Amino acid sequence: MSARARAPERAEPIPAEWQKVFTVEVVLYLAIGLAALLVRLWRLDAWPLSPAEAVQAWRAWQIAHGQSPALAPYSPLLMTANIVCFALFRASDATARLWPALFGAALALLPALLRRQMGRSAALMTSFLLAFSPSLLAASRSLDGRTAALFAGLLLLIALCRLSEDGGRREMRWGAVALAFGLLSSPMFYSVLLIFITGAIVLWGARRRLGMEEFWASAGRRWEELRGRPALWREAGLLFVGPFLLLGTALLLNFDGLGAAADLLPAWGRGFAWGAESYGPLVVLWSLALYETAGLLFGIAGLVMGIRRRDALSVFAGWWLVGGLLLSLVSGGWRPADLALLAVPAALLAGKALGELAEWTAREALKEAEWLILLVGAVLGVFGYLGFVHYARTGQLLSLLLAVVACPLILLVVTGVVLIWGERRRALRGLALLAAGGSILLLVHNAWFSSLLADVSRHDLLTAARAEAGVRDMVELAQRYGSQVRGDPYSAPILLVGDEVEWLRWALRDFRRVEYVRRFGSAGDFPIVITPGSLQPPLGESFVGQDMAVYSDWRPAGMEGWTLARWLVSRVPPASPPTETIIFWAQR
Secondary structure: OOOOOOOOOOOOOHHHHHHHHHHHHHHHHHHHHHHHHHHHOOOOOOOOOOOOHHHHHHHHHHHOOOOOOOOOOOHHHHHHHHHHHHHOEEEEEEHHOOOHHHHHHHHHHHHHHHHHHHHHHHHHHHHHHHHHOOOHHHHHHOOOOOHHHHHHHHHHHHHHHHHOOOOOOHHHHHHHHHHHHHHHHOOHHHHHHHHHHHHHHHHOOOOOOOOHHHHHHHHHHHHHHHHOHHHHHHHHHHHHHHHHHHHOOOOOOHHHHHHHHHHHHHHHHHHHOOOOOOOHHHHHHHHHHOOOOHHHHHHHHHHHHHHHHHOOHHHHHHHHHHHHHHHHHHOOOOOHHHHHHHHHHHHHHHHHHHHHHHHHHHOOOOHHHHHHHHHHHHHHHHHHHHHHHHHHHHHHHHHHHHHHHHHHHHHHHHHHHHHHOHHHHHHHHHHHHHHEEEEEEEEHHHHHHHHHOOOOOOOOOOOOEEEHHHHHHHHHHHHHHHHHHHHOOOOEEEEEOOOOOOOOOHHOOOOEEEEOOOOOOOOOOOOOEEEEEEOOOOOOOEEEEEEEEEEEEEEOOOOOOHHHHHHHHHHHOOOOOOEEEEEEEEEO
């Protein structure tokens, strides 16, 4: 018998219900979320925990191991998260920073909840900007409550926006949980609350000038409707109190966390005090223009569009951006990573403008005028960048003039020719697309240098305060000493001396006996003594010491001209930053 050849089986078609779930929009959000998570988790432990990070991680490690930690300022929300992490997994620099990274990735996906209010394209562009924002990325890759505070703030804004329309029980739950998270996260959340409260007051007072009477009238009717539903408020109250108590007390293991949550407000107030180490307003403006170029450039365009269209969300985001900038300018305790407060509203506004630009390009195909501007602009951009790099390496002024004067001038001439042709709208769209591409490339460049490139010779403003590789050299030296003398790398007793080195207890957590004293008395039976570099304890000739750099805090002082260009291109400062050192004393 001859066997008949079988026809190839056809692949089963995708079920209709799955086609509704996995749309192009959902796939794009998944791609953005995955990218946001990867850039936050990749080499998360490239640098050891800084002193501020190590103190929080050490307190959580103590509670997770049944010890009673000393009181210190910390984020109760991250304390609880790290206690759970350290109880379930091995404590490390990466696991200590895990939750800020997760909050940062979740923050990038929150605009998906505003698709109806912003538009689908605008929400997607906002998510992209939040995922790769240099300041948000730097905050996400450090043990700090900023990303949790901004996640809570944006979720609270989303809940309020949706409640003002037709939201109900779900939005009330989001708002209650967001408020609980925010009050346990960071002093920055009080800046967000102040901006929200003052923004509501100011925008309500200016409702006639802004032409937003209808919005506020609708919001007022919605508020009266919600006031008549007491069961809804009771449920929201329980969803606030429950998470606040459980997360604030580390699941009832650390009741001091409630006191730490109460201390966040005074800590926020103390942040406005000025001192000799405070950054000036010029650094705030310079940093915003450098790191959040796309958000600032297209955020201004988005704000103008929002005011002209009477869009409440855009106007409120504009108030958030302006209010956050004013708070940053008057805050003496401002740090470059605090730019994250401005990155969120800038992304909301810029996403609106970039979304409109994307929809405009999808509706109308690019013509010769736009292609001419894009082609010439791209060539001039590459040429100008190479000229700037050459100036950064050699200091030749001619290269700088060609990069910052000749290239923009040629582009201006080409744009003038397009305008003479009568293609005004085409020229505008070509320049906007060129600016979008250039600012996004700058966004990725700054994100790479600020957080993802671990190089001891490079120092970025967003991650200026960092622990140096000497911390891990110290641990390796202590392990080697224990293996050689006692046959166990973690068996050698270690004595830490002085407030400056207390934070190193986190790095030495795996050693069986580590004791800390504020002042040196005697070495006793400790074969290893670790002191600040400025302290020379009377240990005698039986000990030998080795200096190690463990911490540096770089500031952009003295950068101008060629040195500034060199730093912008490669993040190499004009001089080595001042470092704090320790002396590792080992018994012979």
